[in-house]
Amino acid sequence: MLDLHTRIATLQRPTLLARAARFGVDDYRRHVHLRRILHSDALPRHGKAIMQLLDIEAEMNGLRLDDAAHYRPARHVEVLIAILGEAQLMRATAPQLV
Secondary structure (H helix, E strand, O other): OOOHHHHHHOOOOOHHHHHHHHHHHHHOOHHHHHHHHHOOOOOOOHHHHHHHHHHHHHHHHHHHHOOOOOOOHHHHHHHHHHHHHHHHHHHHHOOOOO
């Protein structure tokens, strides 16, 4: 099983989606965005949040690939931003090995 950082790094998405997510990650606010995406007031730890976000993103990517009428690119970008933001926060709060 791949670790979370490897799973994120191996996501293959269209360039436009990836760029939009990278531009938006600086404005990511966990307490606002993650609550809205997960529909929850209680925020999970970073690792668990990333796992949930990856599941949501996989569903959204399936809709994109199927050309589903209810696919929303803006929502997809929002989820990708949250994945990148959570990964940054997880790296920043991880204990540093010396």
